[in-house]
Amino acid sequence: MTISRANASSPAGQRYVPQRIWQARERYFVDGLLPVDLVEHPLLQSWERCRQSGLGANEHVAFAPVERSTLSHMMDSERHWLDLAQSELQQLAAGVAEAGYAAMLTNACGTVLSVAGNISQRSIALRNAFRPGVDLSEMAIGTNAMSVAIAERRAVKVLGPEHYFSDNQLFHCCATPIFDPQGHLLGTVDVTRDTPGLVAGAMALTQACAHRIERKLFDAMGAFVKIEWVGADGACLSFDSDGQLIAASSSARRLIDLPTVREGCRFEDIFEGDFSRWVRSHRENQRQAGLLNLNGGVRIHANAVFEGATPRVHAVSGAAMAEPPRQVSSRPHDPGYLANFQVALRAFEAGLPTLVTGETGSGKEVAARNLHLGSRRRKAPFVAINCGAMAPELIASELFGHVEGAFTGSARGGSPGKIEAARGGTMFLDEIGDMPLSLQVALLRLLDSGEILPVGASRPVAVDVRFICATHRDLQSLVDQGLFRQDLLYRIHGFNLRVPPLRERADFDAVLDGLCEKVGIRSSQLSSSLRHALQCYPWPGNVRQLQHALTLAAALAEPGAPLSLGDFNLHAHAPAKEAVARTASSTLDMGQAMRDSIAQAMERTNGNVAAAAALLGISRATLYRKLKQLPR
Incomplete structure (x- = not known):
């Protein structure tokens, strides 16, 4: 569109001037011009997103609730x-x-x-x-x-x-x-x-x-110490006992130019001086108020409130852990998932086998690693094996090891196997639903006795290993089909940690920021509208799909340049028959993303409009309206 400027020099401003808005609508919807001086920029951007998505200004709006x-x-x-x-x-x-x-x-x-x-x-x-x-x-x-x-x-x-x-x-x-x-x-x-x-x-x-x-929400979070700016409109930071930043109010984030609380941000990254010495000084002198220097020299007056709690998303309450964990591979911020994770960690520490369930790509192995890193076994090995990625005849020797001469091609002197390699630590069995029935018996024996019998051996070997199993399948359904042992299901299901799919997670921004850092994308390269578009995409491949899309975007875009939705080749993850019907455009605007999402949802639900609407998080009436706009 061509940019249009009115003779009046003042912007739309705060006053409601309907004449200006009607003039802007005529220029935009009738003349095809961008009335940049008649409508505030965020509203004009929204108009543009609607137009690019194929929405017509005179369409009927149906306010229909979801199922x-x-x-x-x-x-x-x-x-x-x-x-x-x-x-x-x-x-x-x-x-x-x-x-x-x-x-x-x-x-x-x-x-x-x-x-x-x-x-x-x-x-x-x-x-x-x-x-x-x-x-x-x-x-x-x-x-x-x-x-x-x-x-x-x-x-x-x-x-x-x-x-x-x-x-x-x-x-x-x-x-x-x-x-x-x-x-x-x-x-x-x-x-x-x-x-x-x-x-x-x-x-x-x-x-x-x-x-x-x-x-x-800020006050509801426990903290070791909260630091409140004096006279700074509620600016407040919360730290755990290690000096790691765990929460920041909106005004505090603006003051220190920190859009989100990132993993690993410490007291020393914000203030001059050492956290431990600062805490010791305040406690010895019984002070609450004092001066703090921000890194860079700006001095602030602050109150320190010591609450005594030591919240960590991976910590176990009480005296269950003599030494608190220092690191977790990827800390969740979704409060519902976080609460379940903390319960799962307590169950894991109590010796209960843990079953991690969730869709493919949702991060089940990350959850398992976090349980290991949050436990007293974190200094011992974490060994993972995918039961669905190995030939059935090799799983036994991989898991339990073998003695010399156990089979043709066996290693001289034998091999200890994965379970023995995890001694003192954690064994992660991914896709446990794909384990052959014959090995399920051996695993059940191990869980009951704490002993393994290497292939070809006559004597069992005692091992100290905690087990975490994971699956994306319905194990009870497999039991009903005779493909999984009911007694083994009871044994591995000491506690079930469900990893929510990406579309259900309340911490999408945190997941996105963590993956951006991992693939080398700066947060400043993602605009608010792009973040919103990515959050509303269904991501059937979950976190794994998002990481692949970010990796591709980083490779396609100019280094450091702002990213657009066109850099995220989302249609590459859609079913093949959608790709055949799609045009050969190399860019993907928001309208294309919407159409791809709808087509993918309809494909996954076999054309069931109600189910597809639920999957997309929109009403049936809205989906019917959008389906009418799709090219035949």
């Missing part, structure tokens, strides 16, 4: 922060009720989680939109305050005709993003009314609500 089962799962996955946010949402709704506003919370993809306020007398459209489970994402209902706040990571307002779809022009709304204590997006808080204009104070109240929710 009840999908909503129930969605609510459960957001429960860790949603419960804390309810009272703040009610307080916000009460504060704006007289001005005709209703309030809502959405998740990070724009789906309504909770609503508050008296909406019974409002318009049908507003009542339809303000329902838990309704998809209010940009791809579902076009430009709106929640979706733009998610894309921009800041508070925004969208008034009347600034909405992309004509059906939504009665709405006047403002929204503020909500972040967890590590800086990862959780969702938004929004106030909307169906009468014109933005009432003074509505935006400020929405921002204050988001800040209170964030503070509640």
Whole structure:
């Protein structure tokens, strides 16, 4: 599109001037021009994303909620922060009720989680939109305050005709993003009314609500010490007893220019001096307030609050661990998964065999390594073997070892096998469902007796090994088919740690940042809109697929240059018959990503629209509308 500039030199600004917006709509939708001085840049970017996705401004908008089962799962996955946010949402709704506003919370993809306020007398459209489970994402209902706040990571307002779809022009709304204590997006808080204009104070109240929710989440985290800036609008940092940063409030992250709390960030990376000496000085002098120098010389006045807790995502409570672990291969930030992981770690430390389940590529081996590294066995070997990647006739000797002469080609002097190599440590059996029945008997004997019988040997060998097994298959179904022993299932299922698929994880940003660091991509190369697009992609291959896509993007892009969705060759992961029907375009804009996601979901669900909508996290009505837009 060609850029259009009006004669007036002032930007759209904060005032609601409908004449300017109507003028902007005419230039954009009729004349095909970009009215850069009539509409704020984030809104114009949203219009462009909608247009590039094939959305028409005059399409009918259907505010249809997702299936009840999908909503129930969605609510459960957001429960860790949603419960804390309810009272703040009610307080916000009460504060704006007289001005005709209703309030809502959405998740990070724009789906309504909770609503508050008296909406019974409002318009049908507003009542339809303000329902838990309704998809209010940009791809579902076009430009709106929640979706733009998610894309921009800041508070925004969208008034009347600034909405992309004509059906939504009665709405006047403002929204503020909500972040967890590590800086990862959780969702938004929004106030909307169906009468014109933005009432003074509505935006400020929405921002204050988001800040209170964030503070509640911050305070709910235990810490060894919390450092609070004096006179810095709630800026606060939390550290564990090793001096590792575990949480930071939004204002603190802005002050120290830290978008997210990254793995391994320590006290010394932020402040001058040594953490241990600083703690000792404060405790010896019984001081709470004092001066701290940021690296670079800026001096701040801060209060130190010692809470005494030593939270680590991999720590075991109480005296179960004499020496706390120092490292975990890839720390999860999803609160629901994190809580399950901590329980699994306690079970593992208690000697219970642990079964890790999850989809292919979701990170089951990473979870197993984290359990090992978080345990007292972390200094001993961690040995992994994939039962589905070896010939059945070789698994026995690989696992249990063999004596000399046990079979043709056996090693001179014999071989100890993987289990004995893991002595004192952890043995990880991946794809345990693929283990032959004959070996399942031997594994059951080992779990019961703590002894192995090498191939060709007559005497068993005692071994001290803890087992973690993993599978993406339904083991009970295999038992019913006679392919897996019921008694072995009971034996390896001391505790089940489910690794959620990437599309369900609340810590997508943390996973994305960790993988970016691993493949050499700087966080500054990913715009907010690109992050949002990647988060809303279904990722059927989970973390492994995302890592491969990032590796490809790093290889295709110029070093250090901002990445675009076109650098992520997502269609390469789609089924072959989709690739045949797809054009030979070498770039993938957001519209193409949406079409690929829909086609992939329909393929995976054998054309079941309801199931595909649930997989994509959108309503059936939205999916039907998008299916009509797909090329025949």
